[in-house]
Amino acid sequence: MASLVERMLIDGELVAAGSGRTFDNVNPATEEVLGAVPDADAADVERAIGAARRAFDTTDWSTNVELRRRCLVQLRDALRADVETLRSLVVAETGSPVMFTAGIQLEGPISFIDHYIGLLDGYEFERKLPTKDLMGMQVDRVIRREAAGVVAAITPWNYPFYLNLCKVTAALAAGCTVVLKPAPDTPWSALALGAIAAEHTDIPPGVLNVVTPSDNAVAGLLTSHPDVDAVTLTGSTATGRKVMAAAAGTIKRVTLELGGKxxxxxxxxxxxxxxxxxxxxxxxxxxxxxxxxxxxxxxxxxxxxxxxxxxxxxxxxxxxxxxxxxxxxxxxxxxxxxxxxxxxxxxxxxxxxxxxxxxxxxxxxxxxxxxxxxxxxxxxxxxxxxxxxxxxxxxxxxxxxxxxxxxxxxxxxxxxxxxxxxxxxxxxxxxxxxxxxxxxxxxxxxxxxxVESPFGGYKQSGLGREWGTEGLEDFLEVKTIAYPAAG
CATH class of the missing domain: 3.40.309.10 (Aldehyde Dehydrogenase; Chain A, domain 2)
Structure with missing residues (x-):
């Protein structure tokens, strides 16, 4: 298990925190220390954001649908191959009853990756509108859906493996690059995902990054950084308000799955x-x-x-x-x-x-x-x-x-x-x-x-949707291109 959870993923490399600092991962059922976790500082988060920015701007990840599909298949298969190790990890750090790892806590979300693999088989990233006379000219128009850019994915501790996969696979399928920041209470579910992706998939360096800061102020860089284009958060409504306010300075796209009663x-x-x-x-x-x-x-x-x-x-x-x-x-x-x-x-x-x-x-x-x-x-x-x-x-x-x-x-x-x-x-x-x-x-x-049903809330339970086709489209921008119609 240790090899899966002892390093962060930044720019394709499994690395310790630059400072060498760590914090403890604690078993909530026994209060025993499970192991040490890399404690990312601001420099680590900056490196992860920079890697995601370069990967988005300089590789074909955002346009190569077949590469994205292949990498998601590889990720699904690698997670399935390591499922028993992951099961022990999830129960130990979440305190979740082991019975739920057969469903939502582990095996369910691994199978859910098939949803985005399937969408990439036929999703219409570009469609043509009928020819029309506009302002005295016959024009054709193309409506394109393009990857939003660099995504900061911030996840909580209650269903960490599920929520990490929910956000990461949707953003990757859309062609975005990702910096994943898990809750400090459940870091292993994210570190394991990063290690498996690095070692068993063709995901290019920088496309997926995993950082584990214990300090919320360090994590806050992800919500205000100018090189981050979109933020997806699952958390409390109070945290959602803070994230939305921080993202407002650069008008980031924000997806919030928040509290409920x-x-x-x-x-x-x-x-x-x-x-x-x-x-x-x-x-x-x-x-x-x-x-x-x-x-x-x-x-x-x-x-x-x-x-x-x-x-x-x-x-x-x-x-x-x-x-x-x-x-x-x-x-x-x-x-x-x-x-x-x-x-x-x-x-x-x-x-x-x-x-x-x-x-x-x-x-x-x-x-x-x-x-x-x-x-x-x-x-x-x-x-x-x-x-x-x-x-x-x-x-x-x-x-x-x-x-x-x-x-x-x-x-x-x-x-x-x-x-x-x-x-x-x-x-x-x-x-x-x-x-x-x-x-x-x-x-x-x-x-x-x-997976086919969009999930999200009204009022202060959030913005946007996860799963369904809507879960993909929350990470896509819409562009209209108009050009003179032929003959």
């Missing part, structure tokens, strides 16, 4: 007995560290007590603990800061409402950043824990009076990432789905998460 609305004809246990358990997956988790459960006021009892029964039996245990669905949160922040939300919930399950620091384990699955009710929809993203295993159950009231409560936060609605009447559920101010909506449990 997603609501699941169970209409008065929904089957609570079946639905609520699954939803209560679902909010605990990976300790609730997911931006699109359905963390608010809206139920008819007359059925509030029934709903709370069902949710409590499910949350009391969630298997949580050691992430290497195949039966575990909830491991630790990523670090002590995150754990302490969640506990402060639990304290707020106890003041403003009623905690039915959990809500306390846990002494279940001697080490590790664990928190309890927590169920909250009897709380105002405008209370802090019903409005802000906790990013922990907490479910807030809220009553509503009618369909319009449910919609009002669901849309009452600054977020608009995801929503869900359940009803025995599909037409009724679809009517509500069309009214949500959210980027994704699940109806009666149908999944929207797929």
């Amino acid at each position: 997603s609501a699941a609305v169970l209409l008065d004809d929904a089957d609570l007995q079946t639905l609520i246990p699954a939803m209560a358990g679902g909010v605990c997956v990976h300790a609730g560290q997911g931006c699109a988790a359905l963390t608010r459960l809206l139920v008819p006021r007359a059925r509030l007590d029934e709903a709370v009892a069902l949710a409590a029964g499910a949350m009391e039996h969630v298997p949580w603990g050691d992430p290497t245990d195949p039966a575990t669905i909830m491991g630790p949160v990523v670090n002590a800061r995150q754990r302490d922040g969640i506990l402060r939300y639990y304290e707020s919930a106890a003041r403003d409402g009623r905690i039915v399950v959990g809500g306390k620091p846990t002494d279940r384990f001697e080490r590790g950043y664990f928190v309890e699955p927590t169920l909250i009710t009897d709380i105002d929809p405008k209370a802090t824990v019903a409005q802000e993203e906790i990013f922990g295993p907490a479910l807030v159950v809220l009553p509503y009076d009618d369909d319009d009231d449910a919609l009002r409560i669901a849309d009452s936060t600054i977020f608009g990432l995801s929503s869900a609605v359940f009803s025995a009447d599909l037409d009724r559920a679809m009517a509500m789905a069309r009214r949500f101010r959210a980027g994704t909506v699940g109806v009666n449990g149908a999944a929207w998460f797929d």
